[in-house]
Amino acid sequence: MPASLLSPCESRAREAGISVTHIPYKSSGQSVVDVLGGQVDAIFGDISTLAPHAQSGAVTALAVTAPRRSPLLPNTPTTAEAGLPEIRTVNWFGLHALARTPPAVLERLKTAVRAAQLDPAYQASLAKLANTTGTVGAERFAEMIQDEAQRLAPIVRSLGITFN
16 A cells, blocks of 8 residues: 555554544645645655755745755654654655566666666755655665665555455
Protein backbone atom coordinates (compact mmCIF):
# COMPACT_ATOMS: atom_id res chain seq x y z
CA MET A 1 0.00 0.00 0.00
CA PRO A 2 1.63 3.27 -1.04
CA ALA A 3 2.07 6.04 1.48
CA SER A 4 -0.16 8.26 -0.62
CA LEU A 5 -3.26 6.30 0.47
CA LEU A 6 -3.00 7.87 3.90
CA SER A 7 -2.62 11.61 4.01
CA PRO A 8 0.61 12.81 5.63
CA CYS A 9 -1.45 14.96 7.94
CA GLU A 10 -3.55 12.03 9.19
CA SER A 11 -0.63 9.67 9.69
CA ARG A 12 1.50 12.22 11.53
CA ALA A 13 -1.39 13.34 13.71
CA ARG A 14 -2.10 9.73 14.69
CA GLU A 15 1.53 9.11 15.52
CA ALA A 16 1.72 12.35 17.54
CA GLY A 17 -1.53 11.64 19.38
CA ILE A 18 -3.18 14.90 18.33
CA SER A 19 -6.42 15.72 16.58
CA VAL A 20 -6.35 17.65 13.32
CA THR A 21 -8.71 18.39 10.50
CA HIS A 22 -7.25 17.24 7.21
CA ILE A 23 -7.94 19.64 4.36
CA PRO A 24 -7.08 18.02 1.03
CA TYR A 25 -5.43 20.28 -1.50
CA LYS A 26 -4.81 19.66 -5.18
CA SER A 27 -1.33 21.13 -4.77
CA SER A 28 1.01 22.10 -1.97
CA GLY A 29 1.19 25.59 -3.47
CA GLN A 30 -2.38 26.39 -2.44
CA SER A 31 -1.80 25.10 1.09
CA VAL A 32 1.15 27.49 1.42
CA VAL A 33 -1.02 30.37 0.20
CA ASP A 34 -3.68 29.46 2.77
CA VAL A 35 -1.30 29.17 5.71
CA LEU A 36 0.38 32.46 4.77
CA GLY A 37 -3.06 34.06 4.46
CA GLY A 38 -4.24 32.72 7.82
CA GLN A 39 -6.98 30.48 6.40
CA VAL A 40 -5.35 27.40 7.97
CA ASP A 41 -3.21 27.18 11.08
CA ALA A 42 -0.55 24.73 9.99
CA ILE A 43 0.54 22.56 7.10
CA PHE A 44 2.85 19.69 6.30
CA GLY A 45 4.76 20.37 3.12
CA ASP A 46 7.89 19.95 1.10
CA ILE A 47 10.90 21.58 2.66
CA SER A 48 12.06 23.02 -0.64
CA THR A 49 8.72 24.85 -0.93
CA LEU A 50 8.46 25.95 2.70
CA ALA A 51 12.10 26.76 3.53
CA PRO A 52 12.05 30.24 1.94
CA HIS A 53 8.98 31.16 3.98
CA ALA A 54 10.58 29.86 7.18
CA GLN A 55 13.83 31.68 6.39
CA SER A 56 11.90 34.94 5.88
CA GLY A 57 9.99 34.50 9.15
CA ALA A 58 6.60 34.23 7.42
CA VAL A 59 6.09 30.76 8.93
CA THR A 60 7.70 28.92 11.81
CA ALA A 61 9.23 25.57 10.95
CA LEU A 62 8.51 23.27 13.89
CA ALA A 63 10.30 20.14 12.72
CA VAL A 64 11.37 18.17 9.69
CA THR A 65 10.06 14.63 9.34
CA ALA A 66 13.21 13.29 7.69
CA PRO A 67 15.75 11.20 9.63
CA ARG A 68 18.29 14.06 9.50
CA ARG A 69 18.08 17.84 9.68
CA SER A 70 17.79 19.57 6.35
CA PRO A 71 20.59 21.72 5.00
CA LEU A 72 17.87 24.20 3.96
CA LEU A 73 16.79 24.62 7.63
CA PRO A 74 19.73 23.40 9.70
CA ASN A 75 18.39 24.88 12.95
CA THR A 76 15.05 23.10 12.66
CA PRO A 77 15.00 19.84 14.64
CA THR A 78 13.87 16.52 13.28
CA THR A 79 10.65 15.12 14.68
CA ALA A 80 12.77 12.58 16.57
CA GLU A 81 14.76 15.39 18.18
CA ALA A 82 11.47 17.12 19.01
CA GLY A 83 10.31 14.06 20.95
CA LEU A 84 8.28 12.31 18.26
CA PRO A 85 10.62 9.56 17.00
CA GLU A 86 7.88 7.58 15.25
CA ILE A 87 6.96 10.45 12.97
CA ARG A 88 9.11 10.20 9.90
CA THR A 89 8.33 10.67 6.30
CA VAL A 90 10.25 11.43 3.19
CA ASN A 91 8.89 12.15 -0.23
CA TRP A 92 9.83 9.64 -2.84
CA PHE A 93 9.28 9.33 -6.52
CA GLY A 94 9.67 6.22 -8.59
CA LEU A 95 9.12 4.81 -12.00
CA HIS A 96 6.59 2.01 -12.19
CA ALA A 97 5.65 -0.10 -15.20
CA LEU A 98 2.71 -2.35 -15.97
CA ALA A 99 3.15 -5.97 -14.91
CA ARG A 100 2.84 -7.07 -18.51
CA THR A 101 5.79 -4.93 -19.66
CA PRO A 102 8.26 -7.13 -21.56
CA PRO A 103 11.34 -8.08 -19.48
CA ALA A 104 13.75 -6.57 -22.02
CA VAL A 105 11.98 -3.20 -21.76
CA LEU A 106 12.03 -3.38 -17.95
CA GLU A 107 15.76 -4.03 -17.96
CA ARG A 108 16.40 -1.07 -20.25
CA LEU A 109 14.32 1.16 -17.96
CA LYS A 110 16.08 -0.09 -14.84
CA THR A 111 19.49 0.51 -16.41
CA ALA A 112 18.56 4.01 -17.57
CA VAL A 113 17.09 5.04 -14.23
CA ARG A 114 20.08 3.70 -12.31
CA ALA A 115 22.46 5.60 -14.61
CA ALA A 116 20.49 8.80 -14.03
CA GLN A 117 20.50 8.29 -10.25
CA LEU A 118 24.27 7.84 -10.25
CA ASP A 119 24.93 10.88 -12.48
CA PRO A 120 26.85 13.50 -10.43
CA ALA A 121 25.16 16.40 -12.25
CA TYR A 122 21.72 15.00 -11.43
CA GLN A 123 22.73 14.45 -7.80
CA ALA A 124 24.00 18.04 -7.58
CA SER A 125 20.74 19.42 -8.98
CA LEU A 126 18.80 17.47 -6.35
CA ALA A 127 21.08 18.64 -3.54
CA LYS A 128 20.23 22.27 -4.28
CA LEU A 129 16.69 21.46 -3.13
CA ALA A 130 17.85 19.33 -0.18
CA ASN A 131 16.93 16.17 -2.07
CA THR A 132 18.87 13.01 -2.85
CA THR A 133 18.46 10.07 -5.17
CA GLY A 134 17.51 8.00 -2.14
CA THR A 135 17.43 4.32 -2.85
CA VAL A 136 19.35 3.45 -5.99
CA GLY A 137 18.19 0.56 -8.10
CA ALA A 138 14.92 -1.25 -8.62
CA GLU A 139 15.51 -3.88 -5.92
CA ARG A 140 16.29 -1.34 -3.19
CA PHE A 141 13.33 0.78 -4.29
CA ALA A 142 11.01 -2.25 -4.00
CA GLU A 143 12.42 -2.96 -0.51
CA MET A 144 11.81 0.65 0.55
CA ILE A 145 8.19 0.48 -0.62
CA GLN A 146 7.68 -2.79 1.27
CA ASP A 147 9.22 -1.33 4.44
CA GLU A 148 6.98 1.72 4.24
CA ALA A 149 3.91 -0.44 3.66
CA GLN A 150 4.69 -2.48 6.78
CA ARG A 151 5.35 0.66 8.83
CA LEU A 152 2.10 2.31 7.73
CA ALA A 153 -0.14 -0.79 7.89
CA PRO A 154 -1.07 -0.39 11.59
CA ILE A 155 -2.08 3.23 11.00
CA VAL A 156 -4.18 2.29 7.99
CA ARG A 157 -5.87 -0.51 9.96
CA SER A 158 -6.56 1.81 12.90
CA LEU A 159 -8.38 4.17 10.53
CA GLY A 160 -10.60 1.33 9.33
CA ILE A 161 -9.36 1.54 5.76
CA THR A 162 -9.81 -1.67 3.81
CA PHE A 163 -8.76 -2.69 0.32
CA ASN A 164 -10.73 -4.76 -2.17
